[in-house]
Amino acid sequence: MIRFDHVGKTYPGGTTAVEDFSLTIDSHASVVLVGTSGSGKTTLMRMVNRMVDPTSGRVLIDDEDVAGVDPVKLRRSIGYVMQASGLLPHRTVAENVATVPLLEGVSRRRSRSRALALLEMVGLDHRLGDRYPSQLSGGQQQRVGVARALASDPNILLMDEPFGAVDPIVRAELQKELLRLQSELGKTILFVTHDIDEAFLIGEQVVILRPGGEIAQQGTPAEILADPADDFVESFVGSGVGKRALHVDEVSGQQVVLDAGDRPVGVLREGSRS
Amino acid sequence: MSWVLANLPLLAERLLAHLGQSIPPIVLAFVLAIPIAKLANARGWLRGGLTAGAGLLYAVPSLPLFIVLPIILGTGIRSTVNIIVALTIYGLALMVPSASEALRAVSRDTLQSATAQGYAPLARFLRVELPLAGPALVAGLRVVAVSTVSLVTVGGVLGVPSLGMLFIDGFQRSITAEILAGIVLTAALAIALDLLIMLGGRLALPWSRVRGEGVR
Incomplete structure (x- = not known):
């Protein structure tokens, strides 16, 4: 279990990356922090393995404050995947x-x-x-x-926009692969992305962040889509502008499904699941 | 040619002396430049100062330096210590800016990733940052090696035995073969060291020659 307890991060220059953030991530859950740049999502993730130390509040892993753990030891016990892999080229x-x-x-x-x-x-x-x-x-x-x-074999996996630098087809493959691995391994995953579709795919719980690490809404993908908390969330997930609304049109006797821009996305079939 | 054949032992002796005065400054400059460059990179103002200072150092004429150093160090004018100290200074003047650039060019993302995996700071420097700066460090070292071998000849003017003495002696006694032998051997020594460092670099950094097939 990872618990953020009123954490904040203000840099020496005076910029505040995170104001006051609290969140509990249950063991074996996959939670996605999603937000635009400046939402503090990467900063929050890095507090878990002490790449960043909060200036206020605490981060606890299984009720132990990470501030008291040797950072090198802590990092070796937590899996970390970053954008563009970060592999050692030598x-x-x-x-x-x-x-x-x-x-x-x-x-x-x-x-x-x-x-x-x-x-x-x-x-x-x-x-x-x-x-x-x-x-x-x-x-x-x-x-x-x-x-x-x-x-x-860490209990916790931190994933910082891990699939951000690959093309969409490969990204879809990698996402599927991660879901398969997670169903086998059941790690506690904290995943950061700016891509709401990825967030809904990966996260059992999705946390939508406003700038400064303020939680705009938190819930399952279905809960967020069904009942966006406010205009910010609506525009973020695209339901407000009807981007996710689909409608059906009849073309040569077939029920064609169109998206908000009237682009055909598929054909509606009664009862068939193949 | 007959002069060369008749004086082979002398040539060998001068070549060895030359090598003996070249290797220590090359090694010292390389080993000292890395911590200096690392320190300089950590302090912005120091880096600017050192890079400018290094340029100035290199502008100090070598002959006067060879004469002034024995006074400062309390060594005799013909002592090889002067040569080694002076050439280490020149070597540093070349190597510090080069090492500073080499270390700065290492990807921050890769270093952060190493930290995230659990490298302690010193281990990260020695096992990640330094090897990744390796190809650029080797390039800098090659310049230092060639420059040092060529500068050692100046000591010949002061009577410190090296290949440089062959030109001086050959010039004074009008033995063209001796002058030529000195020049050819100096150049050959420089090229040999350069090649040796290049090959050593390839052996030590096998990954640097790998051609990427995939997208970086």
Whole structure:
């Protein structure tokens, strides 16, 4: 369980990234913080592994204040995936995946066999293990980033716009893969994105942030879509401008589903589920 | 040519002396430049000052420096210590700005990612930042090596034995072969060291030659 208890972050220059934020994330839940730049979402995520220390309030993991935990030890116990993978370009893929075990002093041999197994788990050929990150495609690198985060079998996964730098098709694949992994592993995931569609797909709970880390609305995707709290949320999720409203038109005897811009998105079939 | 064949032991002795005066300043400049550059990068004002200062240092004429240093250090004018100290200063003048740039060019994202994985600060510097700056550091070191080998010859004017003495002696005694031998050996030594550093860099940094197939 991760608990943000009235945390705030003001930088020495006087800029306030987060005003006063409280949130509890249950164990094994996937929670997405979604907001535009300046919403403080990345700052909040980084407070969990002490990449950022709050200037007020506390962050607790399983009721222990992280401020009292050695940051290096803390970070090794939490998986972290970032945009553009953040892999070490001078280490092979297998060495990258084994980063934390190697730092923790696990033998090279054992780290490597664990790394190769993890590559298979995230859907990569283990033979990619001896390549360097620059020899992989963006999507493959991102999978390696996920494998690396899982290497020490952490309870918590922090994901900072992990699929932001890949093309939409690859992104959709990676999102599906993450959902599959999560259904197997049941980690506590804190995921940050600016993409509301991604947030609704990944998050059991979605937290929509206003600038300064203020919670505009929090709930399941269905709850938010069905009952947006205010205009800000409505415009953010697109329901206010009718972007998500679909309507049906009959074209040559077929029920064609059109979106708000009258673009056809599909055909309506009675009862069929294939 | 016959002069060269008749004086092979002398040439070998001068070459070794030259090498002995080249290696210490090259190594010292490289090893000292890295912490200085790291410190300079952490303090903005220091970086500006050091880069400008390094340029000025390099502008100090070498011959006067070789003469002034023994007075400061209390060494004899023919001591190789003067040469090593002076060339370390020149080496630093080249290497500090180069190392500062090399370290600054390492991706912040990669470093942050290393921190997030749980690298402690010193381990991150030694095992992530330094290797990633490696290719640019090696490039800087190659310049220092070639420049140092060429500057060692100046000591010959003061009577410190090196390949430089071959030109001086050859000039005074009008032995063209001796002058040529000095020039050719100096150039060959510079090229050899340069190649050695390049190959060493390739061996130590195998990842830097990998061609990216994927999208970065």
